[in-house]
Amino acid sequence: MTLSNNEKNLSRRRFLQWSQAAMAAVGATPFLGGAARALGATTAAPAHAASHVDYYEKLGVTKIINAAGTLTVYTGSIEAPIVQQAATEAAKHPVHLVDLQRKAGAYIASKVQCDDALVSCGCCSSLTLAAAACMQAANNCSPRDIPQNASKMKNEVIIQRSHRADYNHSMYSAGIKFVEVTGLDEYKAAFGPNTIQAHYLNSYPSQVSHEDWLSVAHSHGIPCSVDVAAEIPPISNLWNFTKMGFDLVCFSGGKGMRGPQNAGLLLGKKKYIDYALANDNPGDGVGRGMKVAKEQVVGMAAAVDWVLSHTEETMQGDYHKRAENIARIVKNVPSVKTEIVVPMIANHVPHLLIRFDPAVVGKSTRDIVTALRTGKPSIELNPNTGHRPNQGIPSDANTLVVGVWMLQPGEDTIVGNHIHALLSNKKKA
Numbered sequence: 001m002t003l004s005n006n007e008k009n010l011s012r013r014r015f016l017q018w019s020q021a022a023m024a025a026v027g028a029t030p031f032l033g034g035a036a037r038a039l040g041a042t043t044a045a046p047a048h049a050a051s052h053v054d055y056y057e058k059l060g061v062t063k064i065i066n067a068a069g070t071l072t073v074y075t076g077s078i079e080a081p082i083v084q085q086a087a088t089e090a091a092k093h094p095v096h097l098v099d100l101q102r103k104a105g106a107y108i109a110s111k112v113q114c115d116d117a118l119v120s121c122g123c124c125s126s127l128t129l130a131a132a133a134c135m136q137a138a139n140n141c142s143p144r145d146i147p148q149n150a151s152k153m154k155n156e157v158i159i160q161r162s163h164r165a166d167y168n169h170s171m172y173s174a175g176i177k178f179v180e181v182t183g184l185d186e187y188k189a190a191f192g193p194n195t196i197q198a199h200y201l202n203s204y205p206s207q208v209s210h211e212d213w214l215s216v217a218h219s220h221g222i223p224c225s226v227d228v229a230a231e232i233p234p235i236s237n238l239w240n241f242t243k244m245g246f247d248l249v250c251f252s253g254g255k256g257m258r259g260p261q262n263a264g265l266l267l268g269k270k271k272y273i274d275y276a277l278a279n280d281n282p283g284d285g286v287g288r289g290m291k292v293a294k295e296q297v298v299g300m301a302a303a304v305d306w307v308l309s310h311t312e313e314t315m316q317g318d319y320h321k322r323a324e325n326i327a328r329i330v331k332n333v334p335s336v337k338t339e340i341v342v343p344m345i346a347n348h349v350p351h352l353l354i355r356f357d358p359a360v361v362g363k364s365t366r367d368i369v370t371a372l373r374t375g376k377p378s379i380e381l382n383p384n385t386g387h388r389p390n391q392g393i394p395s396d397a398n399t400l401v402v403g404v405w406m407l408q409p410g411e412d413t414i415v416g417n418h419i420h421a422l423l424s425n426k427k428k429a
Contacts, residue, residue, distance in 0.1 A: 065379045067415050069347055069403035070230065074380055076254035076261035077406055079299070083259055086302035087295040095294060097282060104297045105273065108265065108304050114242040116273035118266040118280065119253075119300045123229040124170035125290045126250035126266040130225045131157065131174035132286050133248065133275035134197035137223070143278050143285030150175025156194040158187065158217075160208060163201035167227060171199070174279075174286055183207045184216075191220045200226040200246075203346040214245040223247035223272060229264075230346040232256035233315045235307055238267075248272050253296075256347075259303030263296040316349060322404040322412040323352040329416030333423045335360035343392030347403075351382065351393060354400040354419065361423050365398060368422050379415055 056063055070077045079087075101119065108117040120126040132146050139145070139153040157171065161180040168178065176197070181187040187208055198217040200210070210226075217224045225248040231237045233256055241249045248268040254261030266276055279285030281292065307315070320340065327338040335357035340350050358364050363371075365386035372379040382401035384393045395401050400419065404412060 062378050065377050065408075065411050065415060066406040067402045067404065067411075068380045068382045069351075069406060070252075070255035071383065072254075072261070074406075076252075077256070077258050078408075079254075079260060080258040080303060080306040082306050083299045083302045087260065087299040090295045090298035097294065100294055100297050101277065101280075101292070104301050105277075107301055109267070111304050111308060112238040112242075112267060114239065114249075114267045116268065116270040118273050118276050119292050119297045120250075120264040120266050120280075121262055121290045121292045121296070122254075123227065123250050123252040123264040124167065125287065126248075126264045127167065127170040127225075127227060128173045128290070129266055129276040129280055129287050130248040130250060130268075130272070131171040131176050131197065131199075132279040133272045134223055134225070135174055135176065136275045136279065137272065138196035143283060146279065146286050147173065147175025154194040154196050156192065157197040157199050158190045158195060158222075159199045159201075160187075160204075160206060162205045162207065163199070165201060165204060167201065167229075181208075184212055187213070188216055191216075191222065195220065195222055198222055198224045200224065202226055202228045202231060202241075210244055218245065223269070225250065225268075230255045231348075232307065233348050234312050235310060235315055236312070238304070238307065242267055248276075253300050253303060256349075257300075257303045257307055259306075260296040260299040263292060263300045263303075265300065265304075317405070319350045319405050322407055323350045323402070325412045326352055326402055326404070326416035326419070327354075329413070330354060330420045330423060333361075333420060336423060341393060345392045349403075349405045352402040352404060353393075353395060354402065354423075355396075356398055356400075356423055358398060362425055363422065365400060368400060368419070371422055372418060375418060377414065379418060 064074065066074050068074050104119055105117040108119070109115060118129065120129060132143070135141070135146055135150065135153065135155060136143065141149070141153060145153070155176050156179050157176045158179045158181060159168070161182050164178070164180065179190050181190050184207070198213060200213055214224050224246050226241050226246045227250050228237060228241055229250065229252040232251065246268065248266060251257070251265040251267070253259035253263035253265060266273065280287035281290050282288070323340045327340070330336050331338060333356070337355045339353045339355070341353060342348055342350055369381055369385055372381060382403040384390050384395045384401045385399065386397055387395055389395060393401060402415065407415065
């Protein structure tokens, strides 16, 4: 049977009247839950949004006291409160991803005094996108050519031999080939028709200064990138390297910036940031799998705001007091000597060195590290513990290195007491 227009309109009105009556009968919100009850639905309502589930506990994952630092293996830093809040709010609303990326990049660039910026999914992602940007700029190619056709294109990146590290693998993803140099003369002679980029790793020993590195590369018209993943603080490093002349600067977001652990920043010249964006998600370039969720993009904008809300002094928080507290707790243990140092290269915050004589203590550094890790609570020390000097931390085989900046309130005392007990050969901390 076919309904007339009048009958159709009448049916709509009756349905609306019925549904309004149902809502009135329920007299409660949310609508969906009330309507379901009015209709006699048997589906249970979802658990109350305010209920709290500790998924670490549910998954059987051990929480640790992080006396190591902002290392990825220990899930980086704890996000600043403003970052957590910003990400939670962003999660509630869909937006156009490319629009968000571009506007967040422009906002961040305006804050850190550079041409343009891109929120990446970590410093390694920034390195990949920087290499892809330089590849595309040098070859005037499509992102779809990278890395498939890299061997047929200009693809050489000059790097100091002392700067070769695991982090370099992220640049290989763009199809580049490294040309290693050991000093200024070799560096000057290394430029050729296939050179597309000169890359600098700031946290490793260098035979060529920043100034010389930039001057030589730019005299050949070659862009320079720098890996400064863990160089916040100081705050001024957010603009120091771009003002120095680096075309592309790669930061981690989940270290001293206290942003999302799975985010980073690529700062630099707009020309190269545009190329990086062309190679990034959600396009068809090498960064297709390097997706940055809306929560992380917004989180990094908030992280930059958080960093810039500090002075260089307040950025150091009470780290020195935490180190002094642990030093005070262990100072009377036989053979123990303590020293507070601030590394000159990366992680520029106070670290406590606890030196001891294994013959007196009756334990090695490995024994102590294992006991802390397997104890309750589980405590992780800085990985420079028991190793030779590295990145400005003058450790040795008989030195415990305590990174205090990721400790939560009261954890410095817990760490101090547990280390004191182990060095004193006591059974309980």
